[in-house]
Amino acid sequence: MTSIRIKGMSCQHCVASTKKALEGIQGISAVSVNLDKGEACFEGSVPFETVEKAISAIGFEAIKS
Numbered sequence: 001m002t003s004i005r006i007k008g009m010s011c012q013h014c015v016a017s018t019k020k021a022l023e024g025i026q027g028i029s030a031v032s033v034n035l036d037k038g039e040a041c042f043e044g045s046v047p048f049e050t051v052e053k054a055i056s057a058i059g060f061e062a063i064k065s
């Protein structure tokens with residue numbers, strides 16, 4: 001399980017967008033996003049850069065935790 005911080009989420013719509021963006025990355029599964037913690041967890045190992053790009057494409061910021 002990989003855990004990353006997501007900066008910029010403010011509501012459940014943001015959570016849904018983040019979840020969808022992460023689920024769209026090949027090699028990632030079992031995505032869960034926690035709004036209160038500003039965190040996302042998933043199974044699979046992909047380069048952080050890939051995650052960062054997908055998250056910034058929807059207007060948020062991914063930070064290694």
Ligand SMILES: [Cu+2]
Nearest residue numbers: 010011013014
């Ligand atoms: Cu939102």
